Amino acid sequence: GAGVSQTPSNKVTEKGKYVELRCDPISGHTALYWYRQSLGQGPEFLIYFQGTGAADDSGLPNDRFFAVRPEGSVSTLKIQRTERGDSAVYLCASSDDYAREQFFGPGTRLTVL
Amino acid sequence: KNQVEQSPQSLIILEGKNCTLQCNYTVSPFSNLRWYKQDTGRGPVSLTIMTFSENTKSNGRYTATLDADTKQSSLHITASQLSDSASYICVVRDSNYQLIWGAGTKLIIKP
Numbered sequence: 001g002a003g004v005s006q007t008p009s010n011k012v013t014e015k016g017k018y019v020e021l022r023c024d025p026i027s028g029h030t031a032l033y034w035y036r037q038s039l040g041q042g043p044e045f046l047i048y049f050q051g052t053g054a055a056d057d058s059g060l061p062n063d064r065f066f067a068v069r070p071e072g073s074v075s076t077l078k079i080q081r082t083e084r085g086d087s088a089v090y091l092c093a094s095s096d097d098y099a100r101e102q103f104f105g106p107g108t109r110l111t112v113l
Numbered sequence: 114k115n116q117v118e119q120s121p122q123s124l125i126i127l128e129g130k131n132c133t134l135q136c137n138y139t140v141s142p143f144s145n146l147r148w149y150k151q152d153t154g155r156g157p158v159s160l161t162i163m164t165f166s167e168n169t170k171s172n173g174r175y176t177a178t179l180d181a182d183t184k185q186s187s188l189h190i191t192a193s194q195l196s197d198s199a200s201y202i203c204v205v206r207d208s209n210y211q212l213i214w215g216a217g218t219k220l221i222i223k224p
Binding site: 004040041042043044045091093098099101102104105106107 | 117122144147154155156157158159162202204206210212214215216217219
């Protein structure tokens with residue numbers, strides 16, 4: 001595709017439920033990043049993949065958050081036992097190498113009721 | 114602690130007017146500084162990137178400046194248009210390739 005795509009665009013769930021957020025990066029980009037953005041704030045780094053491996057997961061807030069990229073392309077961010085504080089826009093970005101310009105998707109707006 | 118501070122937090126101007134957004138950072142060592150534009154409901158899009166040796170860079174009606182001595186950057190928008198309404202985020206990369214994001218300035222252009 002021409003850009004980074006994310007699905008769903010909106011997700012409403014109940015406290016305690018499990019959610020999966022998907023990111024399709026730009027074809028050929030080896031680096032993939034997940035961010036979380038709260039209203040009026042800049043993006044907060046969660047995790048970075050180089051290929052299939054998580055090169056830096058220092059931004060994941062706790063063990064309820066997990067991400068995979070099994071084939072080095074599509075990535076899924078998984079959140080277990082969601083809490084109201086998890087409500088935010090989750091952004092995905094990709095780049096053709098680490099430290100190169102990141103291209104962002106439109107985000108998934110997660111609302112936990 | 115590495116930080117990026119942006120001001121003002123929000124700004125409202127009339128269409129056709131100019132404005133300047135500020136970014137101060139304490140990131141050291143410094144690698145580069147990038148300004149992003151983020152439309153409502155969209156991901157950020159890069160406007161400009163500057164390294165230590167660059168003082169100014171333009172992208173159409175957007176001009177970014179960098180003073181590495183005072184650790185300040187500004188984004189100047191000339192002859193604003195309604196489509197300039199967005200959040201503008203300053204991001205600094207340190208020498209370890211970590212990105213430090215500002216909170217952004219929300220700009221509203223009124224007709």
